[in-house]
Amino acid sequence: MELRLYDTLTKEKRPFTPLDPENVRMYVCGPTVYDFAHIGNARPVIVFDVLFRLLRHVYGAGHVTYVRNITDVDDKINLRAARDFPGLPLNEAIRKVTELTERQFHDDVDAIGSLRPTVEPRATEHIAEMRAIIEKLVAGGFAYVAEDHVLFSPQAMNAANKVLPRYGALGNRSLDEMIAGARVDVAPYKRDSTDFVLWKPAKPGEPSWPSPSGITTPGRPGWHIECSAMAWKHLGERFDIHGGGIDLVFPHHENELAQTCCAFRADRMANVWMHNGFLQVESEKMSKSTGNFITIRESLAEWPGEVLRLNMLKTHYRSPIDWTSKSLEESSKTLDDWYAVAADARGDRPADAVIEALSDDLNTAQTITALHGLRHAAASGGERERGEFAASLRLLGLLSMSAAEWKGRKQQASGIDAQQVDRLLADRTAARARKDFKESDRIRDELAAMGVAIKDGKDADGKPVTTWEIA
């Protein structure tokens, strides 16, 4: 089955051919660790986790390297550290913030069923690589030193040669446009308004490192260089897939690509650039300033992680999602049904229809359609069908627990006393046996008021059996 992926750079869906099938390499921009991740941050985590799982399925679990960085040097972190730990030296406070946030992030992404990446490099552990790339760029004439800053020149890049990609190609804009649209307050040390910072001097008290390119004062890296450095270190000069949110296309990925391609005189950094779309919450723009945002943590208090995961996968990754409680409700019901049908089934081979849908640029909506079909086959079929359905769900990171765990979790969250329910059901069974339907219906209403839904059935011997669940 041929894997096809949409590439933001060429704006086309193409067959995916790894540079090295023995080691398929993917880099995804991870969090800047200063606060709880919000539900929008969960989207790339889930989307690229599914891609990671698919690649492992296709090329073998040991033949995929997935790198997701942790950015632990940033002004937002510094601000947060100063705010939250005013009594501590800044560097210590920063460490506290980044360690705490990283732990929160890991707890959250584990809960939404994402595999840990192969490597999770930290920016602060790759300062040497950043300096090395900066030195190469200065030596190559793509960057220059000015007032203890190092600046990258897109103009120099575009003037250089025909091997390099055009600056602006990823974000689909021309340098002329950017020059025309530049803001008036351009820093005085820049030669051109489009130049961007690779390295800047540290202010007193800020984290700092020895500077590259003969600068004598200590400094710290600009925004984009850390990803060029970490991707280089862990995946090489060129690799297969680079992913992230669509907001990163420009300037972050554009600049990363420029830095890397110029440093290594290459025409590509990643062979495929993939970007996930944005989230709205209840049809409103998600924005911190208006308070209209939900953290992963808050969502997890209300829903199992798998509900968030399935809800995210209902929409194709490049389309916008309207994140609503109604939709989550629906996802939750779907999972209840799937758990009931397949949770305890064994199977290690996902259905072809599922692999096929995922292979078409991660068409998870189509995948879910296939799952509905498999669910029907599983409900009316035997162990083979149930196994195939279960394996397909597990490939997506769903169905990670047993049916009993799934049900028990919901029951626990509702705070309903199972023993009390069983007592009431025993009374009702007795009432039904003596055809006192008034009483049995009264008990059913009582249970319904508690939030318990009951189902009457018969066992193999034809004896009436009543099961129940949280409505």
Add this chain to the structure above:
RNA sequence: GGCCACGUGGCGGAGUGGUUACGCAACGGUCUGCAAAACCGUGUACUCCGGUUCAAUUCCGGACGUGGCCUCCA
């Protein structure tokens, strides 16, 4: 202002130059003491206006709407 993406039935959401998406909800049936669940079945769609075409929801142009990005700041 520039660039880009999106606009599908009550809701969510794929896809396609001419034929059922799928799921939820709704409705009908089977089952049931009655329900629920399950199973079977049914209906309603492609923002608007032009153009291309034998034929457009699908291609092209425009309008309107929604969202994103427009650099050293998140």
